[in-house]
Amino acid sequence: xxxxxxVAALLFAVAAxxxxxxxxxxxxxxxxxxxxxMVGVPPAAAIATNKLQGSGGTLTASLYxxxxxxIRLRPNRWAMLMTFIGSVVGGWLVLxxxxxxxxxxxxxxLMGLGGYFALSPKLGTVDSQQRLSYGKFSVGVAPLLGFxxxxxxxxxxxxxxxxxxxxCGYNLTKATAHTKLLNCTSNVAALLYFLLFxxxxxxxxxxxxxxxxxxxxxxxxxxxxxxxxxxxxxITLVCxxxxxxxxxxxx
Numbered sequence: 001x002x003x004x005x006x007v008a009a010l011l012f013a014v015a016a017x018x019x020x021x022x023x024x025x026x027x028x029x030x031x032x033x034x035x036x037x038m039v040g041v042p043p044a045a046a047i048a049t050n051k052l053q054g055s056g057g058t059l060t061a062s063l064y065x066x067x068x069x070x071i072r073l074r075p076n077r078w079a080m081l082m083t084f085i086g087s088v089v090g091g092w093l094v095l096x097x098x099x100x101x102x103x104x105x106x107x108x109x110l111m112g113l114g115g116y117f118a119l120s121p122k123l124g125t126v127d128s129q130q131r132l133s134y135g136k137f138s139v140g141v142a143p144l145l146g147f148x149x150x151x152x153x154x155x156x157x158x159x160x161x162x163x164x165x166x167x168c169g170y171n172l173t174k175a176t177a178h179t180k181l182l183n184c185t186s187n188v189a190a191l192l193y194f195l196l197f198x199x200x201x202x203x204x205x206x207x208x209x210x211x212x213x214x215x216x217x218x219x220x221x222x223x224x225x226x227x228x229x230x231x232x233x234x235i236t237l238v239c240x241x242x243x244x245x246x247x248x249x250x251x
Contacts, residue, residue, distance in 0.1 A: 015208035019057040019215025026157020027238040048198035051191040052205035057212035058184035064220035070177035079138035080185045086143035087189035090150025107243040114239030124172030132167040149186040172228035
């Protein structure tokens with residue numbers, strides 16, 4: 001596929017915006033995927049290419065949070081491994097089963113999630129009581145989050161953030177940083193799968209990858225600087241926008 005300078009500039013800008021929003025609240029694929037379809041990338045290839053540019057964005061944000069000391073790799077190694085396994089299983093299973101029922105349920109879950117964040121102004125402001133040890137979270141919850149991201153995907157970042165806040169007691173800044181680490185893991189798992197079995201439009205993907213680097217870096221800085229006061233309203237907005245889009249696409 002040939003990409004003109006104007007199209008490349010558009011894809012770069014879209015990816016930068018998607019990367020910033022995805023780092024803050026998730027849902028960057030809502031912006032990136034339609035842009036790829038609009039410039040002529042076939043749907044299956046767009047999904048595969050989206051994992052390439054999305055992996056770059058989540059990796060950029062994760063590296064920034066690691067440098068800032070917001071996350072550490074060693075305590076998260078089991079969560080990352082189980083997320084990776086869950087994502088691989090989900091990606092394999094989506095080829096075997098029909099995800100239509102899940103697609104009908106998820107919009108309402110997202111609206112419930114958005115409403116929960118909107119009506120809970122103190123949620124994630126500070127660390128709260130831990131309901132589940134991180135070891136149990138890594139073994140029991142992380143693979144389910146990875147599975148969902150590999151099997152279906154929309155809203156995975158929001159569900160991960162909510163899991164960290166409600167089960168681990170993390171504040172929203174800390175939860176968002178850990179979410180990017182697991183989201184990066186599940187994206188890389190899916191990317192490896194698509195490298196083996198899918199079709200990636202490399203010129204499109206690498207152009208958007210550069211945009212993701214920029215947008216995700218800016219988004220990560222905003223997470224550290226602004227914290228819950230910025231993350232909560234964006235999560236709420238993205239949840240409802242994503243739910244409306246999924247309902248629209250289903251009709």
